[in-house]
Amino acid sequence: MVRCLPGSSHHKGTNFTMKAAVLIQRWYRRYMARLEMRRRYTWNIFQSIEYAGEQDQLQLSSFFTFMLDNFTQLNGNGPDLISQLLDPVVDPWLDRETCYNLIHVPESYTGPRLSFPLSVADTNALLSAFKDQQTLHARYVLQLLYETKKLLKQMPNIVHLSTSYYKEITICGDLHGRLDDLLLIFYKNGLPSAETLYVFNGDFVDRGKKSVEVVILLFAFLLLYPDYMHLNRGNHEDHIMNLRYGFTKEVMQKYKTHGREILQLFQDVFSLLPIATVIDGKILIVHGGISDQTDLDFLSSIERHKVSGINQLWPPGVRKNNFLHADTLIPTTQQCSCQIVDILWSDPKIQDGCSPNTFRGGGCYFGPDVTQRLLLQHGLQLLIRSHECKQEGYEFCHSGKVITIFSASNYYEEGSNRGAYVKLGRELVPRFYQYQVSRTTRKLTLTQRVRAAEGSALRALKEKFDSQADMESFYICTRLASGRVSVCEWALVLESVLRLDLPWRTLRPHLARLAPDGSLEYQSCFEDMGPGIPLPQVTPNLAETLFRYRTDIEIIFNIIDKDHSGLISIEEFRQTWRLFSAHLGVAIDDSAIDDLARSIDFNKDGSIDFTEFLEAFRVVHKLDSKDQQLHEKMDGEKRTG
Amino acid sequence: MTEFTPDQIEDFKEAFGLFDRVGDSQVAYNQVADIMRALGQNPTNRSVNKILGNPTADDLANKRLNFDAFLPMLKEVDAQPKGTYDDYVEGLRVFDKEGNGTVMGAELRIVLSTLGEKMSEPEIDALMAGQEDENGSVHYEGKTGLQTIPLPFFFFFLNFQEAKYLNFFLQLSSSTSCLCKRPAARVLKKL
Numbered sequence: 020m021v022r023c024l025p026g027s028s029h030h031k032g033t034n035f036t037m038k039a040a041v042l043i044q045r046w047y048r049r050y051m052a053r054l055e056m057r058r059r060y061t062w063n064i065f066q067s068i069e070y071a072g073e074q075d076q077l078q079l080s081s082f083f084t085f086m087l088d089n090f091t092q093l094n095g096n097g098p099d100l101i102s103q104l105l106d107p108v109v110d111p112w113l114d115r116e117t118c119y120n121l122i123h124v125p126e127s128y129t130g131p132r133l134s135f136p137l138s139v140a141d142t143n144a145l146l147s148a149f150k151d152q153q154t155l156h157a158r159y160v161l162q163l164l165y166e167t168k169k170l171l172k173q174m175p176n177i178v179h180l181s182t183s184y185y186k187e188i189t190i191c192g193d194l195h196g197r198l199d200d201l202l203l204i205f206y207k208n209g210l211p212s213a214e215t216l217y218v219f220n221g222d223f224v225d226r227g228k229k230s231v232e233v234v235i236l237l238f239a240f241l242l243l244y245p246d247y248m249h250l251n252r253g254n255h256e257d258h259i260m261n262l263r264y265g266f267t268k269e270v271m272q273k274y275k276t277h278g279r280e281i282l283q284l285f286q287d288v289f290s291l292l293p294i295a296t297v298i299d300g301k302i303l304i305v306h307g308g309i310s311d312q313t314d315l316d317f318l319s320s321i322e323r324h325k326v327s328g329i330n331q332l333w334p335p336g337v338r339k340n341n342f343l344h345a346d347t348l349i350p351t352t353q354q355c356s357c358q359i360v361d362i363l364w365s366d367p368k369i370q371d372g373c374s375p376n377t378f379r380g381g382g383c384y385f386g387p388d389v390t391q392r393l394l395l396q397h398g399l400q401l402l403i404r405s406h407e408c409k410q411e412g413y414e415f416c417h418s419g420k421v422i423t424i425f426s427a428s429n430y431y432e433e434g435s436n437r438g439a440y441v442k443l444g445r446e447l448v449p450r451f452y453q454y455q456v457s458r459t460t461r462k463l464t465l466t467q468r469v470r471a472a473e474g475s476a477l478r479a480l481k482e483k484f485d486s487q488a489d490m491e492s493f494y495i496c497t498r499l500a501s502g503r504v505s506v507c508e509w510a511l512v513l514e515s516v517l518r519l520d521l522p523w524r525t526l527r528p529h530l531a532r533l534a535p536d537g538s539l540e541y542q543s544c545f546e547d548m549g550p551g552i553p554l555p556q557v558t559p560n561l562a563e564t565l566f567r568y569r570t571d572i573e574i575i576f577n578i579i580d581k582d583h584s585g586l587i588s589i590e591e592f593r594q595t596w597r598l599f600s601a602h603l604g605v606a607i608d609d610s611a612i613d614d615l616a617r618s619i620d621f622n623k624d625g626s627i628d629f630t631e632f633l634e635a636f637r638v639v640h641k642l643d644s645k646d647q648q649l650h651e652k653m654d655g656e657k658r659t660g
Numbered sequence: 661m662t663e664f665t666p667d668q669i670e671d672f673k674e675a676f677g678l679f680d681r682v683g684d685s686q687v688a689y690n691q692v693a694d695i696m697r698a699l700g701q702n703p704t705n706r707s708v709n710k711i712l713g714n715p716t717a718d719d720l721a722n723k724r725l726n727f728d729a730f731l732p733m734l735k736e737v738d739a740q741p742k743g744t745y746d747d748y749v750e751g752l753r754v755f756d757k758e759g760n761g762t763v764m765g766a767e768l769r770i771v772l773s774t775l776g777e778k779m780s781e782p783e784i785d786a787l788m789a790g791q792e793d794e795n796g797s798v799h800y801e802g803k804t805g806l807q808t809i810p811l812p813f814f815f816f817f818l819n820f821q822e823a824k825y826l827n828f829f830l831q832l833s834s835s836t837s838c839l840c841k842r843p844a845a846r847v848l849k850k851l
Binding site: 036052 | 667670671674675677678679682683684693694695696697698701702703704705743747748750751752754755768771772775776777779783786787
């Protein structure tokens with residue numbers, strides 16, 4: 020049936036079809052452009068939330084520095100609490116008491132039984148065990164770590180490799196506990212061997228659910244083939260980052276009896292990891308990047324295990340040259356620290372120069388001129404680094420002089436990005452190999468992927484909206500009886516409260532409603548949040564501050580809670596909060612804290628269940644437990660299906 | 661020509677910033693068409709090139725544009741007729757040989773890759789993903805209208821509430837008057 024259209028008697032012919040084609044093409048391209056925009060802001064959301072978290076992390080460690088500097092000023096129990104909070108720093112170099120051989124492995128244990136020195140049979144056993152979701156017994160974990168520590172002590176800070184002995188070297192980036200990606204790399208590229216050399220560029224743990232398995236495999240291969248397997252330290256190979264980003268939790272969940280001991284050994288091993296690798300004197304591989312202060316000779320000479328990756332940085336983004344603390348002026352420690360922080364945390368930027376990395380809260384942004392200068396200074400031709408998620412798994416910048424390589428596919432969300440690894444032969448020309456692990460065999464279309472990622476990002480963003488108290492008070496200040504505010508003001512509030520630099524106006528349709536007159540109904544932001552337990556009656560200031568720093572407080576709690584029972588005494592809670600508020604410069608009177616502590620102690624037994632405390636502020640991470648359930652369900656399906 | 665409100669201009673500026681990959685508050689010439697599309701327009705590549713002053717391939721890759729230079733271009737494109745859902749359906753109907761609400765996937769592929777502003781094979785594959793039935797036909801128009809339109813085709817038109825019947829040919833020929841102009845911002849808000 021042909022429609023009769025006025026003014027056109029002959030509507031067949033190539034001119035006609037061509038115009039039809041152009042019309043379809045226009046519409047399709049428009050659709051793709053909008054999809055691309057959604058993809059971009061989704062990416063922005065994930066990245067902002069991720070980096071904001073890391074920034075808070077560095078603030079926390081500056082708090083520890085503050086305590087170190089000021090503990091003498093605290094009354095009474097101050098020093099005891101400090102020594103509790105900061106594990107008496109045992110020099111990682113020294114041998115800890117490890118009696119792994121006293122640990123009995125029951126007959127019923129069906130997992131791998133490693134024998135040292137390791138052989139290929141052991142690593143194969145580990146690979147198949149982990150594929151079958153088995154856990155390595157604590158006794159073997161401890162022994163493995165003990166041996167790894169012995170090996171790493173013999174290594175220099177900067178490891179030099181040569182392609183004249185080995186055919187090809189494969190360099191992998193961040194894995195973040197993604198066992199599937201590691202197994203995929205080994206499958207595609209081969210296991211570490213004399214023909215297949217590997218360099219893993221840091222960030223093996225945190226965020227993913229299989230950090231323990233990933234790092235055990237890497238260390239096992241390291242012990243098996245110390246000449247063919249090389250590991251660089253990343254910014255996540257650090258016990259404070261692990262407390263926040265999940266590695267500590269994972270270890271404690273999998274190893275209830277020996278978790279603490281295992282974590283202590285991990286701490287030692289991480290601090291002993293080399294910080295850089297150089298290939299043929301031409302290619303430098305570090306986890307984060309460099310700065311205008313980076314001095315490779317200096318870095319080769321320091322005692323790397325003595326320097327934490329993130330301590331002694333105050334405030335984030337500003338580099339002190341001297342300690343203000345009177346008689347303990349140790350400029351070299353500060354320098355060491357700064358240099359290592361730069362190596363582990365910096366990101367490249369497009370413009371020339373070197374500026375503090377305020378996004379991350381540590382390290383720098385380094386420009387092409389900084390790269391050029393360093394490469395020239397040391398006769399290098401290429402810098403390979405990781406640390407940043409890239410959609411294609413890798414990215415060039417600085418006119419091809421810097422490569423970012425990232426090996427955790429689907430990092431933010433299913434379908435968000437590919438992983439990649441890079442191979443170098445004798446001519447040192449990089450070749451890239453990409454992959455993407457997918458949970459289901461069905462291939463998602465681009466639309467479906469963008470939509471899934473977008474949904475996930477917006478959910479994560481809405482979780483951040485919980486700090487209603489902050490926003491309410493702001494709005495009250497900006498004169499609103501009607502509950503309306505302009506889109507501009509709304510965007511400003513969100514940006515200042517959440518401290519996330521995102522395209523708020525573009526996101527607005529997903530987050531809030533517009534009133535008929537074009538102004539924004541800000542209450543619509545908080546819909547479908549779910550009711551929370553009413554806050555205990557405290558001064559608004561305290562509640563807000565507690566809320567904002569809840570993650571930091573959780574970490575401190577976890578440190579105080581030595582036996583990981585989930586309970587701390589009221590006195591300890593009081594002291595911790597007092598300390599923390601002194602650091603923040605917030606004036607809180609003792610009776611308010613006492614009232615709060617008492618009201619949180621729901622069962623009145625003198626101890627506080629931290630989970631209940633968090634629940635009171637609606638901060639228990641709902642996604643975490645849902646995620647756990649989903650993964651368990653899917654794992655179950657994978658095994659049976 | 662409709663003027664954009666300050667609110668709309670703020671929206672555009674923010675979206676513009678999303679496409680700036682370099683950090684100099686500018687975008688490359690070869691991104692301009694896509695940004696306009698992301699902001700609710702749907703120009704042809706040719707009309708965008710005309711507005712950019714017919715740049716060479718080199719210009720497209722290397723020259724950059726800031727927001728102040730971009731905004732008048734956007735205004736110009738906004739003034740052009742955009743067309744509606746019905747025009748699009750009319751476009752598809754051209755290839756509906758039997759007039760029964762389906763087009764042959766194979767024919768569509770050939771047309772889109774050889775005529776007009778040719779689409780590349782990956783582009784066409786993405787467009788056609790999951791659309792063809794067992795006979796290789798694409799059902800572009802359902803019995804109950806919008807609801808049964810195949811997914812990508814449907815989503816193009818999420819923003820148009822009123823289906824205005826327009827003369828397909830008048831729409832396409834350059835000498836016609838503007839028939840339906842929707843302010844881009846309203847379209848954007850329904851993203």
